[in-house]
Amino acid sequence: MTSFVFRRKLTVAWGDCDPAGIVFNPRFFEMFDASSWLLFEAALGVEAHDLTRSYGIVGIALVDAKANFLKPAKFGDTVEIASRVAEFRRSSFDVEHKLTLDGALCVEGSETRVWAVRDKNDPNSIATAPIPKEVMAKFG
Amino acid sequence: MTSFVFRRKLTVAWGDCDPAGIVFNPRFFEMFDASSWLLFEAALGVEAHDLTRSYGIVGIALVDAKANFLKPAKFGDTVEIASRVAEFRRSSFDVEHKLTLDGALCVEGSETRVWAVRDKNDPNSIATAPIPKEVMAKFG
Amino acid sequence: MTSFVFRRKLTVAWGDCDPAGIVFNPRFFEMFDASSWLLFEAALGVEAHDLTRSYGIVGIALVDAKANFLKPAKFGDTVEIASRVAEFRRSSFDVEHKLTLDGALCVEGSETRVWAVRDKNDPNSIATAPIPKEVMAKFG
């Protein structure tokens, strides 16, 4: 478990919610995706544009995602998302997200992502590459 | 594993895709959510409106969702989603979704849902209720 | 033209963008919708929940929306949205949104909304009601 945690607050919008008046679940996966990018920007101290450019990657591609929905969040709620890398492996890593409302856990999310580059043999395909040591080091 | 399978085809829209030119992953969870509703409509032979009304439920609320992203789908691809209930328990059940492109598996999704009703003691809250036997029977 | 302006900044997420690498246009309408709600919360000094409850309305329902897309915004751009009520009428009003990037106008949006209540004769329908004078007064 790395020590660098990225936190952000956001207010649930009308359009995030479904007829039950609560956040439509796939929106949480969108929030987690955005938080993963912001986590990397914050940890590495680069902007999103430079993240892909300076490391020569296509992105931090998602291969697996899951979430537990424990308590609903509704229109107007200001929630907090705390995100961190749970584990770095050679070319993949896990990100954990905890979404809370007034300190109570609402959604627990987890993603497995890969360090994705263009395939040298087929530029239309994506391959994985080893995560640079200096990248991992930034997460503590 | 129940035997009733609901299949539908859909064509990936421009707006479903991200800057990598492939479906933005949270969209798959939206597709699976829609397929779960359509699966119940098809199995029970009722329309969505009547599904909630005639069974006195708020919905089939999601408590857990996960997906593996094996192969990307891109703008214009016509994919097929096959959905079925993997297991019924007292008041919860699991739905499995397989999204394929030309027969090749792209995304495997799985949801745990509950049969959700208004809480008798607190109409602003949601409680679970036993799934009617005749509902389960319709899935084979 | 009222004088109260609500401004907020937001960073374009990966999932807001399409295969051209720029914000998928319907996302701007989502951003404007959220800004309209936040504008009302800020001007009236109430939370979204209380907005609907304390004024006995269903919402500020959209009847007309349009936008001009002048310059694209892309992944990682931090844009500003400035929103104000352009005109109040008896039971409807216009909201103007200007989305800028580094001071340059990217999108101009405009919405016509109505002060929406439950229809007394048909609780499943929506009717319009006169906008309270004290509501209008808060916008300057």
Add this chain to the structure above:
Amino acid sequence: MTSFVFRRKLTVAWGDCDPAGIVFNPRFFEMFDASSWLLFEAALGVEAHDLTRSYGIVGIALVDAKANFLKPAKFGDTVEIASRVAEFRRSSFDVEHKLTLDGALCVEGSETRVWAVRDKNDPNSIATAPIPKEVMAKFG
């Protein structure tokens, strides 16, 4: 007004709807965007991939969009969208969309789009190009 009309039906999903139980308005702009692409595929007899490739365009970029929301559509409603090109100009054109439920008009949408190519002098920018005569001819 061209004579070629593209029609499709779709069923409103749970996740398309907001806490008022009706389609969240920006979703209509997503539906219209998808219909515009499908209109071009149908009229030109090519797939989306080939549309961009064979004509050497980046896309049919949106510069202006508007919609009137006359009647709401709700979860489970099967609506029809009829789309046609209202006018072709040198390098831009207007698309009209009518979304109906049981024959009653719910939403009227209109888009202005341009035939968009990569800028020869700046491959990161987009320029407009004349719409080929044979393209216009296919719309009748």
